[in-house]
Structure formats: structure tokens, C-alpha cells
Amino acid sequence: MNIDDLIQISNLAILVPLFPMASFVVLTVLGLYRKSQIASSISILSIFSSFVVSLLLLISLLSQGSAEGNWTWISIASFTFDIGYTVDPISVLMSLLVTSVSLSVQIYSISYMSGDPRYGWYYAAHSIFASSMLALVLTNSLLFLYISWELVGLSSFLLIGFWYEKRSAAEAAKKAFITTRFGDVGLLIAIIMLYLETGTFHIQEIISNLGMIDGSKLTLIAFLLFLGAMGKSAQIPFHIWLPDAMEGPTPVSALIHAATMVAAGVFLVARLFEIFILQSSVLWFICLIGVSTSILAGFMALGHIDFKKILAYSTVSQLGLMFVALGAAGLGHHETHSSPAAGLFHLVTHGYFKALLFLIAGVALHSIHKSSATIYEVRGLRINAPITSIAMLIGALCLIGIPPFSGFFSKEMILAAPLEIGGVGGTLLFLAVLFSCFLSAIYMTRLVLVVLQGDPLGDQGQLSDPPFPMMLPIIILTGTSVVSGLVLVGPFNILGFISDGLSFHVDYILASLSIVIGVGGIIIGLICFNKTDKLSPDVVKYLRPLNVWVDSGFYFDKVTNWMIEKGTLGVANLVALFDRKIINDLFVDGIGMSPNFMGGFLRFTQTGYVAHYVTILAVSVTILFGIATLV
Amino acid sequence: MIELQILLVTAAAVFCIGLYGVMSRRNAVLVLMSIELMLNAVNINLVAFSRYVYSSNVVGEILVVFIITVAAAEVGLAMAIVLRLFRNWRTINLDAVSNMKN
Numbered sequence: 001m002n003i004d005d006l007i008q009i010s011n012l013a014i015l016v017p018l019f020p021m022a023s024f025v026v027l028t029v030l031g032l033y034r035k036s037q038i039a040s041s042i043s044i045l046s047i048f049s050s051f052v053v054s055l056l057l058l059i060s061l062l063s064q065g066s067a068e069g070n071w072t073w074i075s076i077a078s079f080t081f082d083i084g085y086t087v088d089p090i091s092v093l094m095s096l097l098v099t100s101v102s103l104s105v106q107i108y109s110i111s112y113m114s115g116d117p118r119y120g121w122y123y124a125a126h127s128i129f130a131s132s133m134l135a136l137v138l139t140n141s142l143l144f145l146y147i148s149w150e151l152v153g154l155s156s157f158l159l160i161g162f163w164y165e166k167r168s169a170a171e172a173a174k175k176a177f178i179t180t181r182f183g184d185v186g187l188l189i190a191i192i193m194l195y196l197e198t199g200t201f202h203i204q205e206i207i208s209n210l211g212m213i214d215g216s217k218l219t220l221i222a223f224l225l226f227l228g229a230m231g232k233s234a235q236i237p238f239h240i241w242l243p244d245a246m247e248g249p250t251p252v253s254a255l256i257h258a259a260t261m262v263a264a265g266v267f268l269v270a271r272l273f274e275i276f277i278l279q280s281s282v283l284w285f286i287c288l289i290g291v292s293t294s295i296l297a298g299f300m301a302l303g304h305i306d307f308k309k310i311l312a313y314s315t316v317s318q319l320g321l322m323f324v325a326l327g328a329a330g331l332g333h334h335e336t337h338s339s340p341a342a343g344l345f346h347l348v349t350h351g352y353f354k355a356l357l358f359l360i361a362g363v364a365l366h367s368i369h370k371s372s373a374t375i376y377e378v379r380g381l382r383i384n385a386p387i388t389s390i391a392m393l394i395g396a397l398c399l400i401g402i403p404p405f406s407g408f409f410s411k412e413m414i415l416a417a418p419l420e421i422g423g424v425g426g427t428l429l430f431l432a433v434l435f436s437c438f439l440s441a442i443y444m445t446r447l448v449l450v451v452l453q454g455d456p457l458g459d460q461g462q463l464s465d466p467p468f469p470m471m472l473p474i475i476i477l478t479g480t481s482v483v484s485g486l487v488l489v490g491p492f493n494i495l496g497f498i499s500d501g502l503s504f505h506v507d508y509i510l511a512s513l514s515i516v517i518g519v520g521g522i523i524i525g526l527i528c529f530n531k532t533d534k535l536s537p538d539v540v541k542y543l544r545p546l547n548v549w550v551d552s553g554f555y556f557d558k559v560t561n562w563m564i565e566k567g568t569l570g571v572a573n574l575v576a577l578f579d580r581k582i583i584n585d586l587f588v589d590g591i592g593m594s595p596n597f598m599g600g601f602l603r604f605t606q607t608g609y610v611a612h613y614v615t616i617l618a619v620s621v622t623i624l625f626g627i628a629t630l631v
Numbered sequence: 632m633i634e635l636q637i638l639l640v641t642a643a644a645v646f647c648i649g650l651y652g653v654m655s656r657r658n659a660v661l662v663l664m665s666i667e668l669m670l671n672a673v674n675i676n677l678v679a680f681s682r683y684v685y686s687s688n689v690v691g692e693i694l695v696v697f698i699i700t701v702a703a704a705e706v707g708l709a710m711a712i713v714l715r716l717f718r719n720w721r722t723i724n725l726d727a728v729s730n731m732k733n
Contacts (some may be wrong), residue, residue, distance in 0.1 A: 608729030610662070614653045 002529040010067035013138050014054050014083040016095055018130035020102075024124055033120030043123035043383035047130055051099035057092050062332050064357070068140050068204075082202060086465040090344065094137035094267055098260050101355050102130045104473035105255040108359055111469045112251055112366055122162060122249070129155035132258050134188050137267060137444030142191045143201040145268075149187065149232070152264060153180050156256050160248040169184035173410060179241040183231020187268075193217070198405035208276045222275050222282040225268065233265025233319045236293040239272040240556050242316055243300075246372065248309040250365055253308060254358030258315050258353035263446045266322045266347050270340035277330045284425070286327030289416075291432045294320030296554055302446065304551030305374040307361045310447055311354065314399065318350045324433055325414040332420030338418070342417050346410035353407060356477040361393045363466045363474070364451070375447060379454035385465040386490050389452050391478045394520035398481045400518045402439060403511075406485030411437060412514050416507060419602070434517055441521020638679035646672035658721040659713045663706060670702050 023046035027033045032042065060067070070084035085091075106126055113122050132151030139587045152179075161173025182237050182520065195201055198209040210218065219332075225614060234242040245257050253359075256262070269276060269286070301313035325343040363385065364378040365371065382389040394405065399412040413436070418429035465471065552558065645668055652665025681691025705724045717723050 346669075610725045610729075611654050611657075618650055618654070 002517070010085075012056055013069070013087050013091075015053050016050045016057070016099070016132045019049045020127040020129075020134065021043065021398055022046060024127040024131060025126065025143040027120060027124040030325070033118075033124045036114075036119040039120030039123045040106070040110055041125045041238040043606075044103070044110075046104055046127060047099060048100045050130070050134060051096075051103050054092065054095045054099045054411060056094065057087050061087055061089065061092050061389045063410075064281040070140070075539055080139055081143060083144055084140045084202075085138045087549060088205070089359035090255050090267070090270060090340075091138050093344060093348060094263075095134055097263075097351050098130065098133050098137065098371050101259040101351055101477075102133075102256055104476055105251045105355065105359070108254075108362070108470050108473040109249075109251045111467050111530070112362055113138040113249065118162070125155055125158045125162070126255070129159065129261075130258065134262070136264060139486055140203050141201045142194065142203060142206065145203075146188060146191055149228070149264065149268075150184065152261050153177060153184070153227060153232075155244075156180075156261050159252040159256060160245045162248055162252065166247065169247040172241075176241040176245050177455075180231040183228045183265075186226075186231075187202075187228025190221045193224070194222050197616045207272070210274065216273065219279045219282060222279040224284070225272060225275065226282060226286055226510070229265030229268045229323075230289065231265070233323070234293075235261050235265070235320060236296060236411055237556055237560070239293060239297065239316045240553070240560060242502065243312045243553075245308045246312050247374055248307075249371070250308065250362030251360060253312070253354040254362065259314065259360050262319055263347050263351060264546070265435065266319065266326065266343055266453065269323070269326050269631060271407050273326070273330065275338045276326075278577060280331060283327045283330040286323050287331070287429055290320040290323030290327060290438065291429060293317070293322065294446065295432060296438040298436050298443065299445040299550050300553060302439065306372060306378065307364065307375050307378065307447075307451070308372055309357070310358055310375065312360060314357075314443065315350075316438065317436060318354070319414055319434060321411070321414050321433065322346050322350070324429065325417045328417035328426075330427065331426075332417065339541065340412070342413035345488060346414055347490065349398065349481070350408035352484055353405075353481040354396045356391060356428075356474065356481050357395040359387055359470075359474050360395065360504075361476065361611065363388050363463040366466065366470075367464055370471070374448075375450045378451055379453075383504050387465050387471065388474065392475050393448060394478050396448045396483060398485075399444050401514055401520065403515065404482075404486055405479055406483070406488075409485035409489045412507070412511050417509070417512055434513070438517050438521045439513065441518045442525045442528075445522045445525025448531045449525065475479075530627050635679055635683040638675060638683075642672045642675035642679065644672075645669075645675065657724045658724050659716065659725055660710075662725065663709050663713070667702060667706065670698060674698055 020043070026042060027039050034283060066086070066088040068084060068088075070082045070087040072080050073083035074081040106123070107128070113119055116122065119379035129152065131278065132148045136145055136148035136152060139148060157173045159175040160176050161170050163169045164173070191201070194206050194213075197213045200206060200209075213221070231238045242257055242262065246253055266411050276286070297313045297320060301310050301317060304310050325346060326340055329339055329342055349612055366380060368378060369383075370377075378607050379390070398405040399409040401407040403409075403486060415430065415433055418426050418433055420426070423496050424471075456625065466474075496530040549555070607613075640660055648701060649665045649668030649670075650673060652668065656662050677691040677695050677698075681689065685691065713723055716728060719729055722728070
């Protein structure tokens with residue numbers, strides 16, 4: 001590495017995760033987290049610097065193309081572990097998303113979290129989260145990716161359990177950490193297998209050496225990698241942690257559980273897309289998991305009345321769609337179309353509008369001084385908080401996919417993906433995705449109708465538009481939600497950006513179908529939920545069985561608990577029994593007891609009477625001599 | 632040769648009497664005396680073999696002198712122990728002093 005390389009602009013990439021990390025270290029080691037104002041200023045400054053550097057990286061990428069840098073991290077005998085960054089379309093896109101949403105959320109938190117006794121610590125945790133997430137997207141080494149992946153899990157744990165005095169929050173943090181860990185095991189095994197097969201952690205080298213790995217092993221690796229993605233991105237059956245994670249402060253939900261951390265799974269699949277691309281069985285599995293997650297979570301979003309949980313299930317549902325887009329892109333017949341662009345596109349647009357919706361939920365919750373509330377408790381937002389209401393309407397329209405808002409473009413690309421597969425499977429997948437979009441239109445309409453309409457409850461008079469520091473991020477995110485779709489398909493061609501030679505073209509039939517589905521969902525929502533809190537009795541009776549299933553979250557929690565109780569604890573008890581009876585009693589205690597036992601037996605020969613000893617001596621000597629003479 | 636057999640039988644008899652004494656007596660002094668009997672039986676054997684079998688040298692007789700000396704020292708030591716026994720327990724019954732058991 002010489003001087004010329006050092007002044008390369010892309011080398012600034014290492015600064016992107018380093019700024020927030022420095023902020024975390026300064027806040028914790030120097031104890032500055034006790035000083036609220038200083039803590040938030042340092043943290044916001046650091047993430048703003050990261051955002052600026054990310055913009056510089058984008059400029060560098062557009063002018064000079066992809067770049068990467070490598071440094072030796074550890075060198076033991078013949079093993080060397082490198083640490084490095086890669087500046088390519090995916091990483092720059094992700095780092096821009098992460099830094100911009102983080103920045104908005106941190107500015108928003110200034111007044112949202114004000115007065116909290118651990119205000120400074122909140123910013124420290126935000127900083128380490130941002131740092132690890134940025135390292136995750138920018139690194140070029142799977143080893144470092146895994147380290148960041150776990151750090152993301154850790155900081156998510158810290159932030160979900162931020163109000164750890166509340167038992168439910170502590171439980172939710174634990175649940176999130178343990179559930180995602182199941183997937184992480186798969187990811188770790190896959191990374192180790194890739195290292196054993198190719199001898200490197202470097203992502204580009206691994207991808208160029210994929211030919212060295214035989215087919216069945218590669219399928220297993222792809223499957224295990226996807227397992228990791230399922231855990232982080234809350235896909236069935238690992239989705240159970242995400243709704244519970246809403247116990248954290250609302251800005252945390254906006255940042256981590258809508259825009260960034262849950263996107264890590266999608267990012268992982270997109271980053272290692274070449275590994276998945278020829279594994280059609282794994283790709284079908286991805287599609288299947290994605291589409292079933294999407295539909296089930298859509299139903300659950302429709303059934304819940306908790307504001308944040310509706311948004312959480314909606315997030316799960318949209319993440320499912322992203323996986324469908326990724327899986328279907330790999331299955332598509334045209335080699336040229338095998339691009340993770342559609343999934344990533346939806347990741348970006350969804351990141352913005354879902355963060356926006358969460359921040360709006362935060363406005364409503366903040367003004368009634370609660371950390372969670374049902375949608376009926378915050379009714380009448382339109383009267384007291386008109387600007388917030390407009391922002392919410394725009395966020396909802398983005399999610400439903402009404403042009404010209406961003407969700408429309410990304411959903412249109414997701415819908416196009418299954419059609420590329422063709423055949424019966426592709427058609428069924430397409431219809432399922434369409435149904436999921438339809439569901440999202442209905443539940444968003446319900447959410448918006450209930451929250452915006454109606455008269456405010458009597459004692460909720462303080463429901464109002466938030467102060468400026470909270471309003472600014474909402475306005476910014478509304479702006480990005482509106483324009484990100486148009487910009488990314490129009491002047492800034494995301495398809496060509498991620499995969500060279502592709503360009504976005506609107507399929508008018510598909511687009512109108514998507515609009516029809518969205519508008520249809522809105523109309524059905526308007527009919528069902530207009531001016532009423534609940535469905536009409538006839539419809540309720542008709543939907544009763546479905547409702548029972550939805551209320552219980554399709555029994556996923558119950559089944560998981562049952563599996564832990566019967567399966568895990570059963571096996572654990574067996575192992576414990578083996579340990580207690582065989583290892584402890586037989587081997588450890590047994591060895592100690594055997595001299596004891598023999599001694600107890602032999603002590604009966606020690607009568608203490610000299611006469612007995614002499615007799616035994618005489619008799620045995622006589623016998624010995626007798627034997628000796630006979631022989 | 633007859634004399635050798637008479638001597639050996641006598642020695643065996645004395646040894647058995649001594650052994651019987653050690654096994655059956657409870658009095659420590661009597662047990663000591665019985666041990667002396669056994670030693671003397673050995674001495675008789677040694678002298679007899681020395682006189683009748685290996686008559687060319689006096690190794691047996693010399694060994695006997697050693698045994699008598701050692702036996703005398705041993706009796707002195709043993710009597711001292713018996714005396715301490717009596718001082719402490721007011722008895723020299725060997726069964727009564729078996730308190731190392733248990």
C-alpha cells in the first residue's frame with residue numbers, strides 16, 4: 001500500500017463505521033454519557049460525519065467505480081486474517097440508508113427521549129449500533145461481517161431492553177437475542193464451511209472460487225446462510241421476536257426494527273447472491289418462506305390493535321416480500337435478470353417509509369406519554385396534529401404502493417420477479433405476492449382510518465404536532481419516502497447501478513394491476529372500517545375462525561414454547577440425568593468410593609486381637625511352606 | 632543321624648509350644664516368654680544343623696550367639712513397653728489394649 005492508494009477517496013470508507021464507534025468509545029470510556037447534551041451532540045455529529053462520508057463514497061463510486069482496501073489484521077503462522085472495506089453499489093446504497101435513517105432518528109430522539117434518566121446511554125447504544133451496522137455493510141470479509149452481525153444483535157438487545165426496569169422489555173430483549181442466535185448459528189457454520197472450502201474470508205475471492213465447492217455442499221452452505229438471514233430479518237418461524245421488540249423506545253423501533261437491523265438478512269442474501277443463484281432448491285425455499293411470512297404477517301397486522309405491533313407485523317410482511325424478490329430473481333430464466341436489485345430497492349424505500357410511520361407512531365405515543373398504545377387511544381390525529389397526519393397518509397400510500405410514491409416502484413419490481421420464473425410455481429407465487437400486497441393495503445387503510453379519523457378521546461387533549469426537532473426528521477423522511485422511488489428508477493437508475501446493463505422499464509399491465517390491487521384494498525378497508533371501530537357483526541361472525549388464529553399469532557409462540565419445553569428441556573434433562581448418574585455418580589464419586597468400599601470390607605480382618613494376627617500369620621506361613629515343598 | 636532327628640523334633644516341639652503360647656495367652660509377659668521359646672527353638676535347629684550337617688565350620692553357632700544377643704535386647708525393649716502399658720492401663724492383658732481398632 002503506497003501513498004497514492006492512501007489518498008484514494010474510497011479509503012474514507014473506513015471512517016464511516018469509525019465515527020460512530022469513536023462516539024461510543026468517547027461516551028462510555030470518558031463517562032460522557034452522564035452529560036445528556038454533550039452525549040447527544042457527539043453522537044449526532046458522528047453519524048452526520050458518517051453520512052457526509054457516505055455521500056463522498058457515492059461520488060467516488062460514480063466517478064471511479066468500485067474499490068476496495070485490505071489490511072492484514074491478524075497473522076498467525078500461515079493464517080492471515082484480513083480486514084478491509086468494499087465500496088460497491090450495494091454497500092454504498094446500504095450505508096447511505098443506514099446513516100440517513102440513523103441521523104433522522106437521532107435528531108428525533110433529542111426531544112423524544114428528553115428527560116430520560118439514561119438519555120446519554122441511549123445515544124451511546126445508538127452509536128455502537130450505527131457503527132456495527134455500517135461495518136456490516138461495508139466490510140469485504142465474511143469474518144468481520146459475522147463480528148458486526150453479532151454486534152448488531154448485541155446493540156439491538158441493549159436498545160430493546162433500554163427500559164429494563166420493565167419486565168416485559170427485559171424479556172423482549174432476551175427473546176430477540178436468543179431467537180436471532182438460532183439463525184446466527186447457521187450463518188457461522190456456513191462461514192466456516194466457506195473458509196474450509198476456499199481458504200479465505202474475502203467475499204469476492206469466495207465468490208470467484210465457488211467452482212471449487214461441490215454442488216450439495218454449496219446447497220447446504222446457501223441454506224445455512226439463509227438461516228442466518230431468516231433470524232435477523234424475522235422470517236417465519238423466527239419472526240416471533242420482532243413484535244415483542246416493540247418494547248423498546250419507538251425511535252429504536254424505527255431505526256433498528258424497520259429500516260436497518262432487520263434489513264441485514266436481506267442484505268446478506270443480496271451480498272452473497274452469487275452463492276444462492278444456482279441453488280434452485282434453496283431459492284424456492286427462500287420464496288416459500290418469504291411469501292408465507294408475508295401473508296401470515298399481513299393477517300396478523302390486520303388483527304392487532306396495538307399501534308406499534310401493527311407496524312411491526314407490517315415490517316415482517318414487507319421483509320417477506322423482499323426475500324421473495326431475491327429468491328425469484330435468482331430463479332428467473334434470464335441470466336441477465338438475476339440481480340438482487342428488486343429486493344434491495346424495496347429494502348431502501350421500505351426503510352424510509354417504515355421509519356417514517358414508526359416516528360409518527362412515536363409522535364402519537366409521546367404526546368400521550370405512553371410507550372405503547374392501541375390505535376383507538378390515539379384517534380383524531382387529523383384534528384390536533386395536521387402535519388403529522390399528512391405525513392402518515394403519505395407513508396401509508398407509500399406502503400400500499402400508490403404512484404408516484406416510492407412503494408409503488410419497488411412493489412412493481414417485486415411483482416415482476418415471480419413472473420420471470422414462469423410456470424405454475426411462478427404464477428402461484430405471483431398471486432400470493434399480489435394477495436400480500438392486497439392485505440397490506442387493507443391493514444394500512446384500517447390503521448390510517450382509525451388513527452386519523454374520529455374524535456380525540458377526552459383526556460388525550462395534548463395530542464398535537466411535535467416540536468421542531470421531532471418534526472424535522474418526519475419531514476425529511478416524508479420527503480425521502482416520496483422521492484426515493486422516483487429518483488431511484490428515474491435519473492438514478494438503481495437496476496443499472498447494482499447490475500450493469502439493466503434498466504427499469506415499467507410494465508404497464510403489471511403497474512395497473514398493482515394499482516388496482518392497492519386501490520381495491522383501500523376501498524375494502526374504507527368499507528369495513530369507515531367510522532367504525534370494529535367490523536360489522538356479520539363479517540365478524542364470518543371471520544371468527546381466522547380471528548382466533550390471528551389473535552394467537554398463528555400459534556407460533558405457543559409452538560415455540562412447546563418445543564422448548566418438551567424438546568429442548570427434555571433433551572437437557574436427559575443430558576443432566578446422564579451427567580448426574582453416569583459422570584458424577586459412577587465415575588467421579590465411584591472412583592473415590594471404591595477404596596472406601598474395599599477398606600470397609602478389609603477392616604473386618606483387623607480384629608485388634610494379637611492372637612488373631614499371630615494365628616493368621618502362622619497358618620498362612622504354614623500353607624505357603626506347604627505349597628513350596630509340594631511344588 | 633538319630634541325634635539330629637531327636638534334636639529337630641525337640642526344636643519343633645519347643646517352637647509349637649511357643650506358638651501356642653503366643654496364640655493363646657493374653658498376658659503380655661507370657662506372650663514375650665513364648666516368643667523367647669520360639670527363638671530358642673530356632674537356635675536349637677541352627678546348632679543341630681551346624682553340628683551334624685555343616686560340621687566343617689561354626690557359622691551356625693555364631694549366628695546363634697547373634698540371635699541370643701538380639702533377643703536379649705528385644706526382651707529389654709519389650710519389657711519396657713509392657714511396663715508403660717501397665718502404668719497407663721493398669722493391665723497387661725493384650726485384648727484389653729486393642730483400642731486402635733475402630
